[in-house]
Amino acid sequence: xxxxxAWCKRxxxxxxxxxxxxxxxSHGMCSECAAEIRDQLCGDVIECAHADxxxxxxxxxxxxxxxxxxSVTQTLATGRDxxxxxxxxxxxxxxxxxxxxxxxxxxxxxxxVFLQVDREARTG
Numbered sequence: 001x002x003x004x005x006a007w008c009k010r011x012x013x014x015x016x017x018x019x020x021x022x023x024x025x026s027h028g029m030c031s032e033c034a035a036e037i038r039d040q041l042c043g044d045v046i047e048c049a050h051a052d053x054x055x056x057x058x059x060x061x062x063x064x065x066x067x068x069x070x071s072v073t074q075t076l077a078t079g080r081d082x083x084x085x086x087x088x089x090x091x092x093x094x095x096x097x098x099x100x101x102x103x104x105x106x107x108x109x110x111x112x113v114f115l116q117v118d119r120e121a122r123t124g
Contacts, residue, residue, distance in 0.1 A: 007033040042068055046117060049090035049097045068104055068117065075106035075113045082106045086120060 003012040006028045037045050043057030046068075051057040063069055067087035075082055085104045090097055101120035106113050 003028070005030040005033055007037075042072070042115060042117070046089065046102075047092045049092050052092075068102070068115070071104045071106050072113050072115055075108050079108050081108065084118075 004010060005012060008030060010030055012028075012030060041051070041057035042048070043051035043063075043066075048057060048066075050060045050062040053060045053062075057063070058069065066089075067085070068089065071082050071085055071087075074080070083105050087102050087104050088099050089102055091100045093100075103118045103120050105116040105118075107116075108114075
């Protein structure tokens with residue numbers, strides 16, 4: 001199976017983040033892309049329509065209803081993984097603000113919650 005970075009589309013090899021001791025899990029990203037987003041908030045990475053509002057990601061009036069944020073919070077509190085939860089997220093796009101379907105997966109590993117956000121396949 002050919003594996004590529006989900007961000008830059010470069011082919012992954014044995015020298016990617018998976019074998020890097022500082023970043024042992026790549027989740028389908030090369031080490032350069034993983035390092036680029038490592039300390040960013042989710043809303044900034046997925047270009048949430050509300051992340052640029054005063055307070056930023058996690059602190060706007062819209063964040064309490066954010067399904068992605070609530071999935072991470074739930075997994076952190078309960079330790080229970082969530083798999084392929086369908087969510088709708090308002091994103092900034094080249095065509096303005098659009099509601100985009102995503103599938104959210106969370107997994108608690110030690111004190112951290114790994115978050116995977118995939119574009120939901122369109123049907124029809």
